[in-house]
Amino acid sequence: MSARLSIRHAALLPAIAIVGATLVAPALLMLGYSFLRFVPGKITDFTLTFENYQRLFGDFFYLRVVLETVQIGVIVTVLSLLLGYPVAYFLARTKSRFKGLLTYLVFLPIMVGIVVRAYGWIVILGRGGLLNSSLLEMGLIDSPLRLLFTVYAVTFGLVEALLPFMIMPILSSLEKVDRHVEEAARALGATPLQTFWRVTFPLSLPGIVSGSLLVFSLSITAYALPALLGGAKVKMIAALAYEAMLVGYNWPFGSAIGIFMGVVSGTIVYLYIRSIGRRGSRA
Amino acid sequence: MTRMHPLLRWLGATVVISAYLLMLGPISVVIIESFSDSEVMRFPPTGLSLRWFHALAGNADFLSSFRVSLILATVASVISTAAGTLAAYALVRHRRARQASIESLLLAPLYVPRVLLGMALLLTLSKVSLAGSLLGMVLGHVLITMPFVVRTVTASLAGIDPAIEEAARSLGATWREMFLKVTVPMIRSGVIAGAVFAFIISFSDVYLALFIAGPATITLPLRIFNYMEWEQTPLIAAVSTVQIALILVVMIIAEKAVGLSGAGRL
Numbered sequence: 001m002s003a004r005l006s007i008r009h010a011a012l013l014p015a016i017a018i019v020g021a022t023l024v025a026p027a028l029l030m031l032g033y034s035f036l037r038f039v040p041g042k043i044t045d046f047t048l049t050f051e052n053y054q055r056l057f058g059d060f061f062y063l064r065v066v067l068e069t070v071q072i073g074v075i076v077t078v079l080s081l082l083l084g085y086p087v088a089y090f091l092a093r094t095k096s097r098f099k100g101l102l103t104y105l106v107f108l109p110i111m112v113g114i115v116v117r118a119y120g121w122i123v124i125l126g127r128g129g130l131l132n133s134s135l136l137e138m139g140l141i142d143s144p145l146r147l148l149f150t151v152y153a154v155t156f157g158l159v160e161a162l163l164p165f166m167i168m169p170i171l172s173s174l175e176k177v178d179r180h181v182e183e184a185a186r187a188l189g190a191t192p193l194q195t196f197w198r199v200t201f202p203l204s205l206p207g208i209v210s211g212s213l214l215v216f217s218l219s220i221t222a223y224a225l226p227a228l229l230g231g232a233k234v235k236m237i238a239a240l241a242y243e244a245m246l247v248g249y250n251w252p253f254g255s256a257i258g259i260f261m262g263v264v265s266g267t268i269v270y271l272y273i274r275s276i277g278r279r280g281s282r283a
Numbered sequence: 284m285t286r287m288h289p290l291l292r293w294l295g296a297t298v299v300i301s302a303y304l305l306m307l308g309p310i311s312v313v314i315i316e317s318f319s320d321s322e323v324m325r326f327p328p329t330g331l332s333l334r335w336f337h338a339l340a341g342n343a344d345f346l347s348s349f350r351v352s353l354i355l356a357t358v359a360s361v362i363s364t365a366a367g368t369l370a371a372y373a374l375v376r377h378r379r380a381r382q383a384s385i386e387s388l389l390l391a392p393l394y395v396p397r398v399l400l401g402m403a404l405l406l407t408l409s410k411v412s413l414a415g416s417l418l419g420m421v422l423g424h425v426l427i428t429m430p431f432v433v434r435t436v437t438a439s440l441a442g443i444d445p446a447i448e449e450a451a452r453s454l455g456a457t458w459r460e461m462f463l464k465v466t467v468p469m470i471r472s473g474v475i476a477g478a479v480f481a482f483i484i485s486f487s488d489v490y491l492a493l494f495i496a497g498p499a500t501i502t503l504p505l506r507i508f509n510y511m512e513w514e515q516t517p518l519i520a521a522v523s524t525v526q527i528a529l530i531l532v533v534m535i536i537a538e539k540a541v542g543l544s545g546a547g548r549l
Contacts, residue, residue: 011369011373012385014369014370015366015370015389016388018363018366019388019391021422022407022425023392023403023426026400026403026404026406026407029403029406030402030403030406033406083298083305086295086298086299087299087302087303090295090299102303105307108534109307109309111483111487111530111534112310112526112527112530113487113489113526114487114489114504115489115504115508115523116310116504116523116526117309117310117313118511119313120309121309122511123313123316123326126324126326126515128323128324128325129326130326130327159305160308192288193288217394218396221397221398221399222398223398223493224490224508238396241398241402245402245494246405255402258398258402258403261396261399262399265396269394273387273394
């Protein structure tokens with residue numbers, strides 16, 4: 001019995017040690033750093049202070065970046081929902097033999113990685129890119145438009161990158177909808193559209209909520225894609241953190257931005273997990 | 284199939300097709316552009332050639348980064364598969380107090396933005412002089428890939444009757460014999476799926492490398508990232524195509540071997 005007891009704990013140990021050493025301890029360290037004073041030339045000065053947070057919330061420049069980030073996050077979430085819902089609905093209902101492949105194709109972009117896809121956007125939006133050459137060819141424009149390094153490039157890039165995270169939860173909630181409920185509504189005289197709006201759509205709300213929270217949380221913390229497609233023109237909050245950490249070597253201020261992002265995304269993720277939990281208990 | 288109004292069906296079809304174009308467009312143009320024969324990025328390409336693949340084969344920077352990424356993804360996925368499988372087993376087979384908190388702790392890396400993981404790891408690894416080292420990168424990549432293993436293995440363990448394991452034990456097998464000879468073969472598909480996802484996630488991640496890579500540990504995605512900030516020749520398309528091909532091959536082999544789609548969706 002005691003051998004078995006030790007095994008049940010021992011099997012968990014490596015995983016817990018890894019998460020403890022590379023997530024929990026670093027997060028605490030970051031929290032600590034965020035209260036330290038920054039002295040240029042020195043990595044840290046061990047004086048406790050709130051000035052990193054005061055700077056973040058007191059300076060109009062940083063507030064504007066935060067607002068712009070939230071704005072992009074909201075737009076990306078809404079667009080992903082508008083595009084993603086029909087895809088999820090199609091995948092949940094189709095009887096095509098390509099259903100498996102089509103579901104797979106939704107996953108594929110995540111697997112390929114963000115940097116490769118960002119380059120794809122450059123090929124599409126760049127000076128000599130697909131869009132500019134098509135417009136020039138059609139005679140709609142005389143010289144290439146500047147499409148890259150705009151807020152639109154960042155927005156479309158993020159929608160493309162995050163769409164799978166919207167589609168998957170909606171798909172899984174649509175697949176749980178009992179078809180008999182829809183048939184009952186039809187049998188009772190509801191039109192297909194009424195059936196959708198009053199039966200199917202409300203039943204898929206949990207998926208919509210979790211997909212939206214996930215996409216919003218991922219878009220407001222994005223760094224690589226905005227950096228590549230937005231350049232210096234579109235600054236999102238993660239770029240501030242990156243610059244503080246690796247350009248200015250101001251680790252205390254970078255940590256304060258990080259803690260702020262962590263609190264915001266942590267709250268969103270908490271709501272997300274609760275929305276999944278409720279869905280689970282209902283089933 | 285409930286019949287929708289034709290106009291609605293048409294609208295729906297348009298949105299679905301646009302969404303697929305949006306998701307697959309960037310990858311497709313990268314693959315086409317990699318066969319371009321022109322000096323600068325131009326799409327559609329004026330002619331086709333393999334010159335950029337030749338250029339890639341002679342590019343020491345990209346080759347060394349490819350090696351770094353391959354080593355990193357292999358080592359990280361082996362470690363996270365081992366630790367993640369054991370942890371999933373312990374979680375599923377031995378319900379305990381604080382079960383839910385341990386589970387959320389192990390899945391937490393999925394939900395913490397990668398930027399934050401990168402920053403926090405930079406602070407920590409610098410404290411122990413591991414910033415920039417391969418060991419530091421491996422630790423970070425084990426962290427971000429382990430949750431995928433925990434999930435896929437948990438999913439496949441759920442379908443296995445503990446009585447089979449108990450039978451092995453009562454026939455005199457030690458715990459280790461039972462685990463390696465009875466349990467692991469039964470959850471094989473979950474373990475392999477987890478390992479494949481771990482490999483792919485590690486191979487394609489750029490976030491951690493942005494913060495904790497050193498001059499000798501620049502991964503392939505980070506190298507592409509750095510190049511892209513300065514120039515945008517089809518060389519990047521060629522190296523991206525190699526990355527896409529590698530990931531596709533890994534996924535197809537795994538799909539043929541165990542059926543990733545059946546082994547627990549992510």
